[in-house]
Structures are given as C-alpha cells and as structure tokens.
Amino acid sequence: MKASDLQSKLIEAARKEPLQDHVPYAFEKRIMARLAGLPPLNSWALWGRPLWRAALSCVAITLLCGLWSVMAPAPKSDNPDNFAQAFERAVYASSDQHLEDIW
Amino acid sequence: MEPTEAELIAAVIRGDTASFEPLIKKYQPRVFATARRYARRESEVEDIVQEVFIKAFQKLGGFRGEAPFEHWLMRLAMRTCYDFLRAHQRNRETSFTELSQPETDWLDQFVVEPDAADEHAEAARQLIGRILARLSPSARLVITLLEIEERPVKEIAQITGWSVPLVKVRAFRARAEMRKILAKITRTKYM
Numbered sequence: 001m002k003a004s005d006l007q008s009k010l011i012e013a014a015r016k017e018p019l020q021d022h023v024p025y026a027f028e029k030r031i032m033a034r035l036a037g038l039p040p041l042n043s044w045a046l047w048g049r050p051l052w053r054a055a056l057s058c059v060a061i062t063l064l065c066g067l068w069s070v071m072a073p074a075p076k077s078d079n080p081d082n083f084a085q086a087f088e089r090a091v092y093a094s095s096d097q098h099l100e101d102i103w
Numbered sequence: 104m105e106p107t108e109a110e111l112i113a114a115v116i117r118g119d120t121a122s123f124e125p126l127i128k129k130y131q132p133r134v135f136a137t138a139r140r141y142a143r144r145e146s147e148v149e150d151i152v153q154e155v156f157i158k159a160f161q162k163l164g165g166f167r168g169e170a171p172f173e174h175w176l177m178r179l180a181m182r183t184c185y186d187f188l189r190a191h192q193r194n195r196e197t198s199f200t201e202l203s204q205p206e207t208d209w210l211d212q213f214v215v216e217p218d219a220a221d222e223h224a225e226a227a228r229q230l231i232g233r234i235l236a237r238l239s240p241s242a243r244l245v246i247t248l249l250e251i252e253e254r255p256v257k258e259i260a261q262i263t264g265w266s267v268p269l270v271k272v273r274a275f276r277a278r279a280e281m282r283k284i285l286a287k288i289t290r291t292k293y294m
Contacts, residue, residue, distance in 0.1 A: 003285040005217055007278070010234065010285075013227035014251045020139045021132035024149065028127040031156045035120055038160070 108172055115163055123163075127156055130173065134180045140247050141184040143236065151187050155180045181244075181262050188240035202288075206230045210288070237284050242277035249274050 106114070106122070108129075114122035131152065138151040159176055166175055202210075209226035212219060221227070235243050248259045249270075256274075260267045 003282045003289060006213060006285050006289070007281055009213065009217065009220060009222055010227060010231040011246075011250045013222040013224070014231045014235075015253070016223055017228050019136045021136035023131050023135055027131060027149070027152070028124055031127055031153055032120075032124050034153065034157060035123065035160055038157070 109168065112163060112166065112168075112172065115160070120160075123156075123160055126159075126172075130176055131156075133173070133177065137177065137180050138184060140251075141188055141243070143232065147187070151180075151183055155183045158183065178262050181248075182264075185240060185244050185263070188243060192240055202233075203229065206233070214289075234281060234284055234288075238277065238280055241273050242280045245270065245273045245277045246281060250278075 106125075108126070111122045111126055115126075134152050134155050135148065138148045138155075142148045142151055155176070159179055162179070166172065203226070205224075205226035206229055209220060209224055209230065235246065238246065244263065245259065248254045248262065249256070254262075256267055256270050259265070259270045263270070265273070
C-alpha cells in the first residue's frame, strides 16, 4: 500500500464532504449582545490615542530641552567670543584685509 | 426597500451597531462552514465565529470597499482560524491508538482493495479529520485551502498574506508531513 494513494483517497473523501454551514439558533443575537458591551466605533478614537502620545512626547522633549538650556554649564570666561562673532570675523577677514590695503 | 450591504457598512461605521446584525445573518453560514474545517468541537467553532464577527465589527472602519465585503470577511475568518490553530498547537493529537472500528475497517478495506474503499464513507472523513488534526497549523491551512477546497495558489497567497513561493514551499512540506503521518499509521498497523 502506498501512502500517496491513501493520501489522495482521503483528500478526495474530504472534498466530497458536504459543507457544514448550519448555524445555532439565534447565534447573531449572541454576537450582537457581545457587541453591545463594546465601546462604540469612533474614528476619532483611533487617531486620538496616537495623537495624545505624540503630544506628550513633544511636551517631554520641550521640557528636557528647556532644562538642559538652564542647567548646561556657561561658556568658559577665557574665550569671550561666541561662535557668531568668530564666524563673522572669519567671513569678513578677506574684505577687511582688502579695505586696509586700499587705505 | 432593504438597505444595501454598502449602506449597512456605512451605517455601522457611523455608529449604528444594529446595522451589523443583517451582515452577521447573511454571512454566518459561510463563516461557520470555514470554522468547522479547522475546529472539531462545536464550542470552539462558535468561539471562532464570534471572534471573526467581533474583529470584523472593530476593523470595519478599515474596510475600503476595494474588494467585496465577503472576501474581506472570509480573509479575516481564515486568519482567525489560523490563529486558533497556532494557539491550540500543543493540544494536537499525537497518537493513533484511538482509531475507531469503522476507521480501522475502512483502512483494512483500502489495504486489500484500494479502489473499493469508498471515499464517501463516514469513516474516511473521520480519518482525514484525524490526520488533519495532527498536522502543523501552516500545513493544515495549506492542505485545506489547496487540496480540499482546491483554491489557486495566488488566492491562497492573498488570503494568508504569504508570498506565492512561500505557499508552494509550505504546500510541498505539508504534503510530505501528511505522507509521513500516513506512513506511520500504516507502519504501526500493517507491519
């Protein structure tokens, strides 16, 4: 006896089995009763939760940034130039030199 | 005039829960028939069907109407059945010691004269049910969809969310798994 023959025969038997689609009496009422206990469908609720999470994360990041700016150590006193002044001086260095040559 | 399916779905999405009842009434026979292919006990079948409709109700907002509602619902039903199989994987039958007398008789007849063994016989159906219960969840799903329901591979890929090559690979493995189980029965019984 071949297992493959038995397999084909049994699959054929399963194919010929009629669909068992009977439904218990008033089954839909049971589901409706379960649905009545669920919160109503609300598309805003779907968006609400992620938006609240995003908002809370933004507030947390803002607070952390604020705290960091307050608590961060002050720039060293032996280097009084800030970055903006140093950058400006570097950019205009060549033009300053040019003006000095003219005068 | 009765509301159409699209009108009922729109009403449910707007918050009219009662409009879901006609949809349940219309589709519950199909969902029951599907669930009975994967669960044996009637209480399990009822739980699966209930879960399918509750999920459908909760996810109805995501139904875009691109495919018919029936296809969307049946896909959901199939995935719920697969989840059920995976959740009950440990309860799968492991031995064939409890073959019934009609099943044994049918097998005996098949051994003596394969063509004479009737595939309409209740014993053959019980036996295939028993073998399917021993398969892994993916093997059972693919054998049911591909071999028993004779669905095309593309459709199975759509239903399961697997790729077409994966369906083919799983089908190949499922057939091998089934043959292994059958070989085991015949070895323990006739050798």
